[in-house]
Amino acid sequence: MTDLPPPPPPAAGEPPARHLVIDIAPRSVVFGLLVVVVYRLLTEIPAVLIRTSLGVFLALALDPVVDAVMRRIGLRRAAAVTLVVGGFLAGAGAFGVLAVPRAVNQLSQVGAQVPGVISDLDDLPIVGRAIDENGIDERVRDFLDNLPDTLATRDKALQGIVQSTGDGLVTVFWVLLVAITALLDGPRLAHSLRDVLPERFHAELNHFGDLGYRVVGRYAAGTGFIAIVNAAAVTTIGLALGTPLAPLVGVWSGLWNIVPQIGGFMGGATLVALSLSKGLGTGLAAAAIFLVYQQFENHVIQPVITGRTIKISPLANITAVLAGAAAGGFVGALLANPLLAIGKAFFSEYQQRTEQGLPRRR
């Protein structure tokens, strides 16, 4: 460095000194600005990001099934995707046709049953007195009685309901469309993007891409399978006990089951709450059976299906889920675990290479 004065001569017993100059190339500023621009664009469209993430997650969950269909039946990818997505939609449609009319009928009965059950809860030990003193049954009855007025007087309420239903349909359509096109075209797009980069990076990108896909793909597929088992189990428990809206509670529980740690509680709590409308004994029976099922799921099904793909401590798991939920709601909680697993897999790979002194893949 010609423009720097030489380092001061070392004192007696001191080692010699040298300069370490830190400089920044102007193009680094351009790259930094590009990152800011991309960040701004992404934050502009949170709904797009959420729906796209859900679609890609669904595609990853269905991809092993598509691969299996291609291998076993010998179909081309487009035909296999049509078959799998068609089967998925047919199953969802059959569920809707069979379960929704019954659920709508039951929904009208729930309004009449809930205040009666809450009155019964006055007799419960410990909490019964608090329910009685705070007049919770009266409040619920008032809420149900005033619901038409609430809808009539608040101008935006009716519009809000219509809008949320419309938004829900748009979201379902969007997620399905992204999932179908990701299944059909995702691998080709990934290869095209990779081919733009210099060839010496390809082996490295392939390796880390496969690693990420293996972790997230298996997690998505395993979680999806367990969610279906959970939905079936909760629906069966609900139907056996005569719980109102049993099929819908099953779907609700299955969806929440995708969220690790807290999802099981959310599904079970709804089942128990609605079972209570049939009587206290039914509610307690639902709680007991659900707890037994949950133990079976946690200790038998889950370790077999996803145990080998995601090895994260429960504390790290719940912390990630809570942070994800705070940042991005349901979708954040859903994606927190696989992202953490990818991070861990990449770090393990890096650590292994460092320990073994392996060079970069070429």
Place this chain on the structure above:
Amino acid sequence: MQGNAERVIIVVRPRAILLVVALVLVALGFLVIAEAASEVAQRVLVAGVLACLLRPLTLRLARRMPLGVAAVLTVGVVLAGFALVTAVEIRDLVNETNRLKVDVPARIEELRLDLEPDHPVRRWIEESRVEPRVREWLGQLPARVVLGTDNPAEGASRVTGALLVTILTMFTITRGHQTVLGGLGLIGHQRLRGSVERIVRAAYQGGTSYTLRTLVLAVASGVVAGLAAQVLEVPAPSVLGLWAGMWSLIPVLGLVIGYLPVIGLAAAEQRSAGVTALAVLVVWLGLAALARRRWIARHGVDVSALLLTLSVMGGLHVGRATGAMVGVFLASAFGGALAEARRLNLTGELGRGLDELFTLPPAEPARPKPVLPPGQARAT
């Protein structure tokens, strides 16, 4: 300190500090401006895309007249076409809305009278004043469809925005080319500039060609749906045609969803009419798929269905029909750019440019040692 240890004095150059501060300030400034001017940025983007789409026709006209006149003529023709479509749509929509204004309240009243006096749905219809509200909503429908809002002030603002986009489009058609070339000239690295120029050209050509052909196919889909509705005596055929044409921009399922109202309304009138509408959809699906493969993909650019879906849905979310068109253009332009970048990478041109850009320049060369004559060196 141990025996062979070395002391390191860290020196941060003033230029590095200034650059970091500048980056932070520029990033903050960008975020503030982006927050305030996102609507303007959207209009500039729309104008840019429209200019790209209209430029081929303008250049053809410019062989016989000055470029500015050609640009005005092209934009004028497009505006006239848009006004014609809107006039037809409004006439159809107003007629159908008037019909619905009578039919829907009558159906609600019929439903109310069919129910028991204490039935919750009847109570809700009465207490929530569903019938007058629905009538009012239907009255606002034409304005909502044409202007996207039933608020007059907001509608006026949108008309002003459309005028701004028109003026910007004409400017971009006449001056956009030089502006892009000037921007590319700012890239100092010669090899990289050459690569970026080729990529930008491929993006423009691919995006324009693919989008124009896709729009032509969408218009054809809309015309087929409208004609089918007209022949099968389904209400509001032109509105249904417009609806089907817009949905056909969305890949994979868009065309099917766009035709569903035609099939549903035809089936509601007569079952055989529904079957005929379904048959029309199936035949048109086959023809549209053939056109995409033989005409669009071969003469335009091979666009990823996933990318197109994300882009069109994102565009619809941000800017409705115009946003969807911009989404098609951006996805196809990205497809064209990607294909060119892959070609350049195969020849090694892009890779070398990127390598030279990403690799830091070599440090100052070490001072050459003085070369001494052999005899002198030996003596030393």
